Every structure is written in structure tokens, then in C-alpha cells.
Amino acid sequence: MSVIYVLWLRELKRYVRSRVQIVASLGQPMLYLLALGFGMGPIFEKAGQGSYIQFVAPGIIAMTVLFSSIFSGMGLLWDRQFGFLKETLVAPVPRIQIMLGRTLGAATVAMCQGFLVAMICLAAGFRAHDLAMLPLALGFMALIACLFSALGTAIGSALENIQGFQMIMNFLVLPIFFLSGALYPLGNLPAGLRVATRLDPLSYGVDGLRSTLIGVSHFGLATDALVLIVGTILFLLLGRHLFSKIQV
Amino acid sequence: MIQVSDLVKKYGDFTAVDHISFSVPKGEIFAFLGPNGAGKTTTIKMLTTLLEPTGGGLEIDGLDPRRSGTHVRQRFGIVFQDPSLDGDMTAQENMEMHGVFYHVPRKVRTERTESLMRQFELWERRNDQVKLFSGGMKRRLEIARALLHTPKILFLDEPTLGLDPQTRNQLWTHVKELNRTEGVTVFLTTHYMDEAERVAHRIAIIDHGKIVAQGTPEELKQQTGTTSLEEAFLALTGSTIRDEAATSADQFRQMAKLWGKR
Numbered sequence: 001m002s003v004i005y006v007l008w009l010r011e012l013k014r015y016v017r018s019r020v021q022i023v024a025s026l027g028q029p030m031l032y033l034l035a036l037g038f039g040m041g042p043i044f045e046k047a048g049q050g051s052y053i054q055f056v057a058p059g060i061i062a063m064t065v066l067f068s069s070i071f072s073g074m075g076l077l078w079d080r081q082f083g084f085l086k087e088t089l090v091a092p093v094p095r096i097q098i099m100l101g102r103t104l105g106a107a108t109v110a111m112c113q114g115f116l117v118a119m120i121c122l123a124a125g126f127r128a129h130d131l132a133m134l135p136l137a138l139g140f141m142a143l144i145a146c147l148f149s150a151l152g153t154a155i156g157s158a159l160e161n162i163q164g165f166q167m168i169m170n171f172l173v174l175p176i177f178f179l180s181g182a183l184y185p186l187g188n189l190p191a192g193l194r195v196a197t198r199l200d201p202l203s204y205g206v207d208g209l210r211s212t213l214i215g216v217s218h219f220g221l222a223t224d225a226l227v228l229i230v231g232t233i234l235f236l237l238l239g240r241h242l243f244s245k246i247q248v
Numbered sequence: 249m250i251q252v253s254d255l256v257k258k259y260g261d262f263t264a265v266d267h268i269s270f271s272v273p274k275g276e277i278f279a280f281l282g283p284n285g286a287g288k289t290t291t292i293k294m295l296t297t298l299l300e301p302t303g304g305g306l307e308i309d310g311l312d313p314r315r316s317g318t319h320v321r322q323r324f325g326i327v328f329q330d331p332s333l334d335g336d337m338t339a340q341e342n343m344e345m346h347g348v349f350y351h352v353p354r355k356v357r358t359e360r361t362e363s364l365m366r367q368f369e370l371w372e373r374r375n376d377q378v379k380l381f382s383g384g385m386k387r388r389l390e391i392a393r394a395l396l397h398t399p400k401i402l403f404l405d406e407p408t409l410g411l412d413p414q415t416r417n418q419l420w421t422h423v424k425e426l427n428r429t430e431g432v433t434v435f436l437t438t439h440y441m442d443e444a445e446r447v448a449h450r451i452a453i454i455d456h457g458k459i460v461a462q463g464t465p466e467e468l469k470q471q472t473g474t475t476s477l478e479e480a481f482l483a484l485t486g487s488t489i490r491d492e493a494a495t496s497a498d499q500f501r502q503m504a505k506l507w508g509k510r
Contacts, residue, residue: 005348006345006349010337010345014336014337017336018336083332083333084332086298086330087334087346088349090298090321091346092318092321092349093349248298
């Protein structure tokens with residue numbers, strides 16, 4: 001237990017200490033929120049869908065949590081190359097504890113980032129429809145964070161070096177984001193896109209956030225939660241398997 | 249303390265470690281010497297449970313690393329060839345984490361951290377992030393950390409690589425001192441023959457995965473009819489230069505430098 005705790009704490013300390021990185025990583029979500037939010041606003045309203053800022057804010061929060069958790073999970077790659085991973089692998093500790101500590105740490109960091117972006121959304125004029133639903137929204141953020149941290153750790157365990165990073169970014173992380181409905185409503189999509197969005201786990205995260213924050217849901221809360229929980233378990237199992245295979 | 253018999257490690261057709269046998273009794277300082285790519289690090293990795301041997305017998309303090317990995321890990325401390333500290337954390341936090349990994353009770357952990365860090369002259373800098381440390385300080389911290397859980401064996405894989413003579417000297421003085429006072433068995437590799445001659449009780453020379461000679465420094469010199477260990481080493485391993493292929497880790501470090509991270 002204490003091993004999981006110190007590794008979790010380590011991720012948090014590293015996050016708090018890299019202030020420049022915190023600010024830098026807020027740039028992208030802010031750009032999406034402000035440029036896209038206000039840029040698409042008029043046309044979205046004309047289409048009879050209401051405020052685009054209201055609609056897109058949960059998507060941007062989900063995006064932040066997605067990016068942050070995958071990258072934190074893949075921080076494993078840096079540790080592999082800078083050696084600290086060896087220190088943990090040679091310790092008399094079951095690997096599953098090391099993996100869990102790292103994953104939970106990455107998820108917590110992602111939650112913090114998501115929370116910061118949520119504050120920015122508030123400043124940009126976003127308003128939650130029902131404050132009583134906020135704890136549930138936080139729960140969905142946590143689920144998204146856990147699911148993608150587990151995926152990030154799994155990827156970090158499988159990759160030998162950072163060369164594959166661009167691949168992961170372009171062929172996994174960005175598709176997960178763009179196919180999640182973070183930026184557009186999931187109704188009335190062409191058949192191909194509809195299938196793709198349904199296969200994307202983030203779709204259910206965005207939908208969960210949207211239904212708790214602005215009261216608009218596509219799949220329904222129960223489905224959202226169920227898919228995210230099952231996905232998290234599957235990725236954790238995959239991560240455990242790949243992490244146990246690491247040789248240094 | 250360490251028993252190795254007919255140990256083999258193959259990668260496909262390539263035999264990195266080829267039926268080597270040796271034993272290191274308790275309290276001895278044992279040096280493992282060899283040119284680049286001779287199989288030193290591979291052997292250390294097998295002894296320290298990081299790599300699965302292809303065949304042969306292996307015993308650490310009477311335990312087989314393959315069967316009782318966790319118990320074996322608790323018994324040794326290791327300083328790797330490459331750095332293995334967390335640069336973003338402070339020196340003390342690095343020690344603290346190690347203590348938790350090795351189940352050292354909190355009270356002992358705090359006391360021993362302080363005494364080891366004082367001994368290695370790092371206590372004043374305990375609250376600094378390790379990335380601000382010099383190469384020598386990092387090395388000292390790694391050795392201090394490896395000793396935190398009072399291991400029975402200390403593995404040192406080229407611990408003085410890239411250090412200045414002052415730091416090297418100080419480091420070996422510490423190691424000898426520890427060996428004398430705490431009776432720690434030391435298994436080390438180095439490229440500096442003078443170091444091996446100075447600290448090691450016994451030496452094994454490995455080349456192309458095979459042990460070509462072992463004995464005390466005196467015995468090795470007698471055996472080859474040479475006057476220094478360096479000459480003995482060259483007489484045993486020849487003077488051809490060995491090239492190691494750059495690993496993905498090396499390539500990555502190069503790239504990381506370009507990226508400017510740390």
C-alpha cells in the first residue's frame with residue numbers, strides 16, 4: 001500500500017514542481033475553448049443548438065483530462081530512459097503495485113489539469129445547469145482520468161523509446177479526441193462516423209460530463225459510467241500485463 | 249554469498265555469457281573486469297533478477313533469483329552503470345522512496361538516511377533536487393541509497409565512470425570502509441585497473457562471455473608474468489578495441505538532449 005502511495009505522491013510532487021509545464025499545457029485547451037468556442041458560437045446558435053461555449057466546455061475538459069492522463073502515463077518512457085524505472089523494478093515490490101501507483105498518480109495529475117481548465121471555462125462564461133450534479137461530474141472526470149492513465153501506462157510499457165510518440169499522438173490520441181464528440185453533437189452523424197464515435201471510449205466520458213454539467217445526454221448516464229468502468233478495468237489488465245513484461 | 253555455476257545467457261545465436269562459474273564469499277570485495285561488451289553488465293543483470301538466464305545455476309545468499317526474486321532483491325543494493333535517480337525529486341525524497349520500496353521501518357529510515365547522507369557528505373544538500381547535483385554527488389547519493397536497507401551484497405556496475413580522481417578516490421574509500429565496518433560483500437565492475445587493484449580482494453576477468461582468469465591481483469600478475477594489473481589484463485584479453493552497438497537508450501538520450509529536457 002505504502003509503495004503505491006509514495007509513487008502516487010511522486011507524480012503529484014513532480015506535477016506541482018513543473019509550473020512552467022502546467023501553464024504551457026493549459027494553452028491548447030484555452031485555444032480550443034476561446035477560438036473554437038466563440039468562433040463557432042454564432043453558427044451553432046443559428047442551427048438552433050444554443051450556446052456553443054456551453055456545449056463545448058465539457059468536451060474541452062474531457063480533452064484536457066485525456067491528454068494529460070495519457071502523457072503522464074507515458075511518463076514511464078522518460079523514467080525508463082533516465083533510469084528511475086530500474087530503481088523501482090529492482091526493488092522487492094510486486095510490479096502491480098508500481099504500476100498502480102504510477103497510474104493513480106497520472107490520473108490525479110490529469111484531474112488537477114481538468115479542474116484548472118474547468119475554472120477557465122467558468123471564466124469564459126460557462127455555467128453548469130445543476131450544481132447538485134457537480135460531484136457526479138467530478139466522478140466522470142475521475143473515470144476518464146483513470147481509463148486513459150491506464151492506457152498511457154500500457155503504451156509506455158510497450159514502447160522502448162520516444163520515437164513512437166508521434167505515432168501514438170497522431171494515430172491514437174488525436175483520433176480519440178476528434179471522434180469523441182467533444183466538439184460536435186453525436187446525433188445525425190453519417191454511418192461511418194457514428195460507428196467510430198461509438199467505439200471511442202472518450203465519447204462516453206464526454207457524454208457523461210455533458211449530461212452532468214449541462215443536462216444533455218446521448219447515451220444515458222448509466223451506459224456512460226458502465227463503459228468507462230469496464231474500459232478502465234480492461235486497460236488496467238492490459239497495463240499490468242505489459243508492465244510485467246518490461247525488461248531493462 | 250554469491251554462487252554462479254555454468255551460467256549462460258543467449259540472445260538468439262549470440263552468446264553474451266558463456267558458461268561462467270565463480271563464487272564470492274561473504275565479506276569479500278570481488279571485481280569483475282572485462283572489455284566493453286564482454287558480458288559484465290549482463291551478468292550483473294542476471295544476478296540482480298533483471299534478466300532471466302538461459303541456463304546454469306545462480307545463488308544469492310542461498311536463494312535462487314529466479315524462484316525467490318523478491319527475497320533476493322531485499323538482500324542486495326545496486327548502483328547501475330547508468331544513473332537511476334529521480335532528478336525532479338530532492339536527495340532526501342529519493343532516499344525516502346527507496347526506504348519505502350525496501351520496507352525499511354520509518355524510524356530506521358529517517359535515522360539511516362541522515363547517517364548515510366552525512367557519511368557521503370550530502371546532508372547539507374538534502375533538500376535540493378537531484379538534477380542540480382554534479383555527477384560525483386549523484387554517484388555518492390546512489391551508493392548511499394543502495395545501502396539504506398542494509399543489504400548483504402552491494403553491486404557496483406562501473407560506479408566511477410566519468411568521475412574525477414578526487415571523487416573516485418573518496419568513493420572507493422567509502423566502499424572499503426563499509427566493507428570493513430558493516431561486512432558488506434561487494435561485487436564491482438570497472439574499467440580502471442588501478443581501482444580494481446586497490447580495492448578488490450579477488451578479481452575475475454571476463455572476455456567474450458567467458459571467464460579467462462580469476463584470482464587475487466598478485467596471482468593474476470604472476471600467472472601472466474606481468475608487473476601491473478593493466479598489463480595482465482591486456483595480456484589476457486588482447487589489445488583489439490571492442491565496439492558496442494548504441495542501444496535505443498543511448499539514441500534516446502541523444503534525442504532528449506536535442507529536445508532539451510533536463
